[in-house]
Amino acid sequence: MSKVQNAIVGSVRTVLGWMPSQWLPGGTPDPLIERRAAIGRQASRLDGPLKVAGKARFAAEVIADRLSYATLVHSPIARGRITQLDTSAAESAPGVILVLTHRTMPRIESPALISMSDFSAVGNSDLPILQDAEIRYNGQVVAVVVADTQEQADHAASLLTIAYAREEPATRFDDAKAKSRTPDSLLIERNHVSVGKAERELAQAAHRVDNLYRTPWQNHNAIELHALTVFWEGEDALTVHDATQMIAPSAAVLAKIFGLKKDRIRVLSPFVGGGFGGKGLWDHQILAIAAARLIGRPLRLVLSRESVYRIIGGRSPTEQRVAIGADAEGRFTALIHGGHSVMPTYGACPEAYTLGSRSLYRAKSFEILQHHVELDVVPNTFMRAPGEAIGSFAMESAVDELAHRMGIDPIELRLRNEPERHPISGAPFSQHARRQAFTDGAERFGWGRRQSEPGARCDGEWRIGMGCATGSFPYARMPGAAARITLRRDGSAVVACSAQEMGMGTSTVQTQHAADRLGLPLSDVIFELGDSALPAAPMAGGSSQTASVAGAIIAAAEKLIGELVRLAGNDSPLAGLRAGEVRLVDGGVGSIEDAKRHEAYSSILARAGREEVTVTATGSPPLEMLKYAMHSTSVVFCELRVSDVTGEIRVDRLLGSFDCGTILNPQTATSQFKGGMIMGLGLALTEETLFDERSGRIMNPSLADYHIPVHLDVPEIEVMWTGIPDPRSPLGARGIGEIGITGVGAAVANAVFNATGKRVRELPITLDKLL
């Protein structure tokens, strides 16, 4: 499949390369880039008052009569079989309605794995779900207990007697490396990139670095636990209130698993308390829905924090080799990036840590290749900036090492290798201003005060250092996004699609967008999302949702123009104008050429005797991302202190300078960038899943023992951006969800080196590594 995929993507790119830009979506810049009113303005999030007042109802807060509550029971072994299963004590405990095990679970198919060729396939694992006695990873669900109250369910769960026959699991990364496999592709990219003779160039280079970098398992810790509330009407109609970042795809997959007609399932998820790649479709939704059907009652399942660690995948550990060769002037002659990460065959997420390295620098030769390690674990999954967050740690540490070795300022070294086009494909950048992001950021940060000699700045026992790093995250617009516009006679509009609001401001930003697109004030537009009954939006992932939904609204607005021109007829100031000659402006339709020829929506609809006009359309195929090199760029600066006594690190300042096209809402964007950067601090300094390789068991499944940064770990964070619109994307915008974390790990590690002279190549940078 992957070889075929490589061939298809490759040939589409070739064809698109020959095609004139005007023929493609994004061929002519979105007119709203020049003509915006609400877009780019500071607008407080529209759902803010609801959230502050506690009135935003999340999946675990939906009210129901006769609600039942479920608890999961997990396997404590990684490999083997259940040999004894006694549910009698649990079943006779007070309030218990159902104990679901592999004996009583209905036979179902597992969901198809997330696929680049089928966007309705969204499974994170295709292992059987409670279908047999076999144990395949430590933490696998072996039973679901349902009772009248949560406490009764939790208690009954402790009364199950389960015995296991243990088999030797594959849980040791180093052992499994020997049997690793080499995939043909990573997401939509070819895995193996070989340009020139990189190993030979490296051996002959005037300057070189060649090192191994290691990053640990990490787990998802969204503030909102995974949760759903399930309602069946009889056996054939299902409503699920879920905490999900893939509403429409989940509805499609669940309909298939439970044999439902598409219009008999509804997934609602108007508010999600953080996704980050972890709120996909996992076993718990399928188990809860199956249990609710069996008992004929509404059911709620809220995962405990421990359960999130046990059955929701996290970020794979990696061991990465980065080698860079450079000539006497610092121009890269060889760039080598490869290594190992975990990806079970039953999982869907390759940790593509080398993707960023393909677009960051010009080099005479490249050798890039990843290997997958097979372990008996819950499948790892997408976690904020999958690939790039940790790939940039390795690559950007290596660049800093080379700069130090050569005695060149690390920014200067990077700028000497700044590519003019995509370094591998040769595709032109749609818009690319890393140089400016560096220059602006360095000036604001005061990079000039940095001492290049490590350990040169002290304050008492504290050594002070500065570091920087850059990162790249690809632009994506998902195919198939649809939106509906309903224009009402009073001149107001409702725009709707099943987009996901995980707290980043989607509903606010798309309301701003729709207002500008339709030429209406913000107060006259409602944007509806979070419901699979609405026109289907793709999942929120890969920093693609804003562009995907925007593309759908653009398509719907174009259709609306056609409809309004037709309705306006011959008694309108617009008479005789064709759809291509008008635009939506000032609460109505107006001639592009002649501002005086304009008619308000209310007038058009009134004359046509219509209460409303409704159009639905699907966004154009996202061919722009194949023709152009489109990337969001980060440049991160860090200043920190390291105690000479204890090795403790205290970050004093963090600055992110971004080049991501148009910033649609400075307030929500700043929050999203900062959130990513704080997550980057965790990645750099504190986060590590303690995966016991003897048992395959996660030993710190709690916020007390898995350290994410606390307030005191987070300094003042400054955020700035170039704000240069991308002429090839809707609204001129590229994704900002994942670029915030990208580069932070290396910026911190490089600052630690600058402070102490110690190079830490293994995350997290804990104090023992600096003693």
Next chain:
Amino acid sequence: MNPVSYQRASSLTEAVRMAGTSRLLGGGTNLVDLMRKGVERPSLLTDVTALSAAIEETEAGGLLIGAAARNSSVAAHPLVRTRYPMLSRAILAGASAQVRNMATVGGNLMQRTRCLYFADVAGSRCNKREPGSGCDAAGGFNRYHAIVGASSACTATHPSDMCVALAALDASVRIVGPAGERTVPLVDFHRLPSDRPELETVLEPGEVIEAVEIPASPFAARSGYRKVRDRASYAFALVSVAAELTLREGRIDEIRIAFGGIAPKPWRAYRAEAALRGSGPSGEAFLAAAALELADAAPLAGNAFKIELAKRTLGAVLTDLTGDDR
């Protein structure tokens, strides 16, 4: 969590009567967590938060702190802040504000280790939780484990910050039981594991902690608590040091030192104290004393760095305390 009955003791006498057949509940910040995890499975709880929470001066000029006093109340009390600032700092270095508001002094003494294997009922062996079952920490994650005072049965650490300061302050624990009242020095209150890691304190069945008593102290000016951990707040100590001293004619006169994070109990560093008493303060002397104290340290695969970290931290604290600006 299992079904559990709950009763309140309204007086010390009542608490003693109830203690024999129930588990005592203070703020619940540790016990209730462990009940949720199935580590603790009491069938009857006796709430002792109605017992004395008073913080008052003793006739001898010391301080008596009722067992039910909240950690945050102790840390904020003017007498504690002026006479025993080290205690205030140690308490504030622990947990979070919310936890400190609930947690009691008696409960703090009784809190149990945060060893990951101790907490994992379903998946791990633990001699403390289930005597004789084995120890998965020895070959597993033991970054937070002991380098001194441990045994082959158990290397778990006592997690308290407050108790480290109390150990250095020569505090004692007032205990009331069916046989009457007794007082135990805090340094003797917790036991080392040897081959019985499930026995953590000298408290006998039916005994209740009434109060903690701290003697008068001439040290306040030169006392300090430093905690080293994996993030800036809300993490247990890798190493902590409580120390206080007096100088006379440029030499160390009296000195008391306790370590946290390196032992199954608050670790009073008697050997280091003896080495330093009467000596002139210097970085070399501090490090030599620390080395002497840790000469028998037996680290595990994941915590060998603590030897160096403990030495350096003690050195830095003593350097700070003997400085001229004190």
